[in-house]
Amino acid sequence: xxxxxxxxxxxxxxxxxxxxxxxxxxxxxxxxxxxxxxxxxxxxxxxxxxxxxxxxxxxxxxxxxxxxxxxxxxxxxxxxxxxxxxxxxxxxxxxxxxxxxxxxxxxxxxxxxxxxxxxxxxxxxxxxxxxxxxxxxxxxxxxxxxxxxxxxxxxxxxxxxxxxxxxxxxxxxxxxxxxxxxxxxxxxxxxxxxxxxxxxxxxxxxxxxxxxxxxxxxxxxxxxxxxxxxxxxxxxxxxxxxxxxx
Numbered sequence: 001x002x003x004x005x006x007x008x009x010x011x012x013x014x015x016x017x018x019x020x021x022x023x024x025x026x027x028x029x030x031x032x033x034x035x036x037x038x039x040x041x042x043x044x045x046x047x048x049x050x051x052x053x054x055x056x057x058x059x060x061x062x063x064x065x066x067x068x069x070x071x072x073x074x075x076x077x078x079x080x081x082x083x084x085x086x087x088x089x090x091x092x093x094x095x096x097x098x099x100x101x102x103x104x105x106x107x108x109x110x111x112x113x114x115x116x117x118x119x120x121x122x123x124x125x126x127x128x129x130x131x132x133x134x135x136x137x138x139x140x141x142x143x144x145x146x147x148x149x150x151x152x153x154x155x156x157x158x159x160x161x162x163x164x165x166x167x168x169x170x171x172x173x174x175x176x177x178x179x180x181x182x183x184x185x186x187x188x189x190x191x192x193x194x195x196x197x198x199x200x201x202x203x204x205x206x207x208x209x210x211x212x213x214x215x216x217x218x219x220x221x222x223x224x225x226x227x228x229x230x231x232x233x234x235x236x237x238x239x240x241x242x243x244x245x246x
Contacts, residue, residue, distance in 0.1 A: 002082035003072075004032050007060055007116070009088045011036040013125050016167040017225060018087075024172040025229065025237070033072055035060050041088040041120075042096035045105050056109075056116055057081060084116035087224050089124035092215035093148050099206075099213040106202050119202060119224035119231075122209055123147040128178065128223040129164040130156035137181050138188060141218035175229065176238050182226035189220055196238070198230055 008014035015034060026032065037044060037060060047063075048054050057078045086109055091097055102120075109118035121127045123142060131137045146155055157165060163174060170178075180196065187195045189208040199205055205227075209216055229237050 001031060001080075003076065003080055004083040004085070005057065005081050006032060006034050007056070007084065007086045008034070008036045009038075009040060010125065011038060013167075014087060017125070017128055017170075020167040020170045021175055021225060021229065024170075024175050025233070033070075033076065035070075035073060037063070037088075039063075040091050040094055041105060042091065042094050042101055044088070045101050046096070048105075048108065056084065056086075083112040085112055085228065086116050086118040087125075087228070088118065088120060090120050090122045090209065090215070090219070091147075092123055092144050092219065097215070099210040099215070102206055102210075103203060106206050110202070117202075117231075119228045120206060121224040122222040123152060123219055124149070125224075126153050126156040127221045128225060129160040130221050131164060131178070131181060132159065132161045134177075134181050134184075137221070138185050138194070140221045142221055144215055144217040144219060147215075147219065175226070178223065179226040179229050179237055182223050183230050185220065185222055186227060189222070196235060198234065199227055200231055202227075 006018065008018070014036070018034065022032070047059060048056070055078065061073065090102070106118050106120070109116045111117055124147070130140065130142075142152060142155065146152055164170060164178070183196055183199065184194055186199045186205055187193055187197050190199065190204045191197075205222075209219060209222075
């Protein structure tokens with residue numbers, strides 16, 4: 001059976017929210033495998049920049065101790081993986097951050113059936129809970145000075161709706177709201193239009209979050225998982241009657 005590999009930056013929060021969306025949109029399917037890089041995007045960039053032929057799949061297995069504890073991952077061959085998706089944080093406070101490095105990674109990992117497809121959370125995974133109501137979210141930003149991990153984690157918890165603080169409690173309707181909110185905002189950033197259009201190419205979205213080679217300040221808040229769901233299922237993901245099988 002062909003498998004789909006999902007690679008996260010971190011081990012805990014990303015998996016909690018991904019397990020939540022799995023329950024909503026992938027019921028009964030067993031083709032997905034989860035792995036964590038356990039480091040940020042720019043450390044991954046340093047690895048791939050040194051070796052243009054580097055196989056991400058083998059790198060994750062080599063660097064991630066938890067991958068070797070998972071028998072499914074440990075024994076998996078590259079030719080058994082049909083799709084790879086990556087989820088990382090924007091991390092504008094990282095010492096190695098540059099807009100050029102970010103764009104290089106997005107352009108390198110732009111196809112899930114080849115090297116993999118990369119989705120970015122702005123500024124980090126906790127952006128998914130940094131939402132209260134739709135209209136306000138479309139304008140919600142965060143100062144770059146508040147994008148450090150502990151500061152933004154507290155900020156997103158304090159000003160976000162309680163409905164999205166506990167990943168286990170987000171149902172399908174909750175996810176559909178998050179998809180609509182993030183998709184509309186992504187379109188506003190890339191085209192200036194408040195529209196529900198798919199954002200397949202992630203490079204224009206990253207460019208919209210940069211001014212020259214630096215992050216926009218304040219930075220528009222945007223979550224990777226809702227953008228991924230729209231990209232994976234299409235706009236049918238917003239239909240209550242849609243059966244999510246792919």
